[in-house]
Amino acid sequence: MFMVDGWIVDQGEAVPIAGPAETLCWQDHATELSISTLTAACPTVGYRLRISNLAVDILPPSRIIVRPTLGLAQNTIDHFLADQVFPRLLAHSEKFVIHAGAVRIANAAVVMMGASGRGKSTLVASFDQAGLTMLGDDAMVISSLDTVPAVRSVYPSLRLFPDSIDAVMPGAVTAGPVSHYTVKERIDVAVNGAVANLPVPIHALFDLACASSNGEIVIRRLAPAQACMALVESSFALDPSDTIQARRRLDDASALARAVPAFEISYPRDYARLPEVRQAILDQVSALAPA
Amino acid sequence: MTDILQRCLTPSPDAATSAVGGETVILHLVNGTYYGLDPVGTRIWSMIGDGVATPDICRRLAEEYGVELATIEEDARRFLTDLEAQGILVDG
Numbered sequence: 001m002f003m004v005d006g007w008i009v010d011q012g013e014a015v016p017i018a019g020p021a022e023t024l025c026w027q028d029h030a031t032e033l034s035i036s037t038l039t040a041a042c043p044t045v046g047y048r049l050r051i052s053n054l055a056v057d058i059l060p061p062s063r064i065i066v067r068p069t070l071g072l073a074q075n076t077i078d079h080f081l082a083d084q085v086f087p088r089l090l091a092h093s094e095k096f097v098i099h100a101g102a103v104r105i106a107n108a109a110v111v112m113m114g115a116s117g118r119g120k121s122t123l124v125a126s127f128d129q130a131g132l133t134m135l136g137d138d139a140m141v142i143s144s145l146d147t148v149p150a151v152r153s154v155y156p157s158l159r160l161f162p163d164s165i166d167a168v169m170p171g172a173v174t175a176g177p178v179s180h181y182t183v184k185e186r187i188d189v190a191v192n193g194a195v196a197n198l199p200v201p202i203h204a205l206f207d208l209a210c211a212s213s214n215g216e217i218v219i220r221r222l223a224p225a226q227a228c229m230a231l232v233e234s235s236f237a238l239d240p241s242d243t244i245q246a247r248r249r250l251d252d253a254s255a256l257a258r259a260v261p262a263f264e265i266s267y268p269r270d271y272a273r274l275p276e277v278r279q280a281i282l283d284q285v286s287a288l289a290p291a
Numbered sequence: 292m293t294d295i296l297q298r299c300l301t302p303s304p305d306a307a308t309s310a311v312g313g314e315t316v317i318l319h320l321v322n323g324t325y326y327g328l329d330p331v332g333t334r335i336w337s338m339i340g341d342g343v344a345t346p347d348i349c350r351r352l353a354e355e356y357g358v359e360l361a362t363i364e365e366d367a368r369r370f371l372t373d374l375e376a377q378g379i380l381v382d383g
Contacts, residue, residue: 223311223312223314223327224311224312224314225311225312225314225315225316225327225328225329226327227311228309228311228316228327229316229325229327232316232318232325233325240323241321243305243307243320243321246307246318246320246323247307247318247320250307250309250316250318250325251309253309253316254309254310254311254316257311257312258311258312
């Protein structure tokens, strides 16, 4: 399983009910994810992330305690750590982490961000099947490479819904559902193996809009302020109520939006149209100055 | 109720701003809402930050953009009300 350097993961007792030392600071009603602070946990503030039958404590500077209810499948624990805990942990350690996928086009990365369900994984899988290199499909770390914004995946992965697998990667070997709370399945593909976690300069950002209703594929340039807001919305945070971290995310998003051209793409969510969508993106990217 | 153009408004201490390509993004650090200002909104925000009284802001914009004062006031009223509703502007 993917790990974050310097952190040790232990298993602890389940805590099915919030205790007095647990103060709720944020809740996502769509996913039932909640984040609480643990005031008496350690010398510095700790955090507890919860979904229905799993709690994970993050106790700086280096301990993570996984607290599953009895019988919870290991794939659910692994998925929750990779999908929620590690990206937020990295974000808390002053990395700018966004919910996005990315592919390598020529020698640069094209980043595709957007809310859950917008089709990031399907689109990057489609590029992968067309022979381009997929860098990741879910959480990406933004850094600087010789002063140029660069991106790498938090963890190399590809998770797709079964219908996307049938349409985009027919016959792919899957490792089963990634967890009990989603029907997405993990695909065991080589995600650019050895170089997956090396930063790649970013050539362009694409924000996946809602599906177009008229069947058209439309790309429009985003003003830097619009790109900045899309990046803020896509960013991970361990404690969304932490105002210092929020200010830093705004600064990071602003710097990236100033440095990299950003576009919104709207397209029909029709698997048969994916080659056209890819070509529209490739045409747009090739019209830009080299990265 | 007092017309918002007659009130003294100031940026909330919970509002973080970032200048992005002639425009401005404002993030409310506590409730997480964010707001994008176009160049005109950025100009208004700048004057509010400088402590310019709201009626003077409208007069200056009318001069700068050659637009009737009544039109500017109507747009400014809507804009400031929106920012106040988001908690980005507070009474000064």
